[in-house]
Amino acid sequence: MVATVRWRLPSKQFLTFCAFGVANTLLHAGTVVLLVELSGANQVPANAMAFFVANVFSYAVNARFTFHRPLSVTGYVKFLGTSLATLLMTLLISSAGEVLGLHYMVTTATLIVLTPLITFTILKKFAFKT
Structure with missing residues (x-):
C-alpha cells in the first residue's frame, strides 16, 4: 500500500500570525537598538x-486580527504563559542540539520551522480557544 501525502496551503489565519511574527521580531530588535544606542542600556x-514591548504588541494584534478575540488580562496571561512555554521549548531544543553536537545553525533552523507551528497551535487551542 502506498501512502499519499496531501499538501494544503497554510490558512489565512496562520499566514496572518506569521506576518505579525515578523513585525514582532522587528519591533523587538528595534526596541533593543533604541534602548542600547539612545539610552546606553546594557543588552x-x-x-x-524589548521582550515585554514585543509580547504586549504580539498579544494585541494576534488577539484582534488573527484570532478575533477581545483583549483581556486573562487572555494576556494565557498568551504570556504560551510565550514562556515557547522560550522553555527553545532552550530545551538548543540544549539537546549542544548535547548531540549539532551545529548551532541546524538547531536554529529547526526552531525557525517548529516554533511558529507549535506556538500557533497552542495559542489557537489554549490562549484563544473559542
Whole structure:
C-alpha cells in the first residue's frame, strides 16, 4: 500500500500570525537598538524590555486580527504563559542540539520551522480557544 501525502496551503489565519511574527521580531530588535544606542542600556535589560514591548504588541494584534478575540488580562496571561512555554521549548531544543553536537545553525533552523507551528497551535487551542 502506498501512502499519499496531501499538501494544503497554510490558512489565512496562520499566514496572518506569521506576518505579525515578523513585525514582532522587528519591533523587538528595534526596541533593543533604541534602548542600547539612545539610552546606553546594557543588552540584557534592553532585551528584557524589548521582550515585554514585543509580547504586549504580539498579544494585541494576534488577539484582534488573527484570532478575533477581545483583549483581556486573562487572555494576556494565557498568551504570556504560551510565550514562556515557547522560550522553555527553545532552550530545551538548543540544549539537546549542544548535547548531540549539532551545529548551532541546524538547531536554529529547526526552531525557525517548529516554533511558529507549535506556538500557533497552542495559542489557537489554549490562549484563544473559542
